[in-house]
Amino acid sequence: MNPQATRITVTNESERKSVGDFGVCSQILIILTYILVILTFPITIFYCIKIVLEYERAVIFRLGRLVSGEAKGPGLFFILPCIDTYQKVDLRVISYNVPPQETVLDDATEKWGVTVERVEVKDVILPSQMQRSMAAEAAASREAKAKIVAAQGEQSASIALKEAASILSESPAALQLRYLQTLITIA
Incomplete structure (x- = not known):
């Protein structure tokens, strides 16, 4: 037995x-x-x-x-x-630790009479070419987001400068006060 x-x-x-x-x-x-x-x-x-x-x-x-x-x-x-x-x-479920390898999916094991109940993937090793391409894609995505943030900052700064220029152009006394304040900071 x-x-x-x-x-x-x-x-x-x-x-x-x-x-x-x-x-x-x-x-x-x-x-x-x-x-x-x-x-x-x-x-x-x-x-x-x-x-x-x-x-x-x-x-x-x-x-x-x-x-x-x-x-x-x-x-x-x-x-x-x-x-x-x-x-x-x-009838108990048998669990095996399989060494790293390319595996056969459960569809291919049915003809052998094996029922695969659950597979847990612990680690996936990508080829080096795939790792480089994924890293390049992530770097390009970060650079694009940084450029978008910089453009939004410049846009908000130009809007603030436009508003300041319109305020200063309305009264010549305000323009003189700003000129004097600039001279004080330079000196």
Whole structure:
């Protein structure tokens, strides 16, 4: 019962009809096993009843063929000794740390019978050419924003100068006062 050496074959609809169909010799062997289990009941109970945990299911094979019905579990289930074999299947989500590599998307894994539930990307490494082009684009964007801010500053300064010039042009005394104030700051 090595859980790492598990190999389960999935059958299609035409093969599924023959699942559980046994020949006459197989039927006789199964009946003899039932009789043997009943005759040696107290001893064989330990070999016939198996336990499957909450996160496991058991796939039962009778004489190498899949027994009809679903996988058994969780809980107790009955097998015939020497006739039935079972394989436990772990249903827990398995998480792997994969080394950095180019990965296969989950669409390509469906044909292998693998269900990818979630992928967490921890690090993305870009080619150096892509990094340079992204850095150049970011620098150009910053320069454009700086030019826009400078142009808006010049526009607001020119509006303020225009308003000051219009105020000073209305009264010659104000122009004289401004001239005197400039002379004081220079000296």
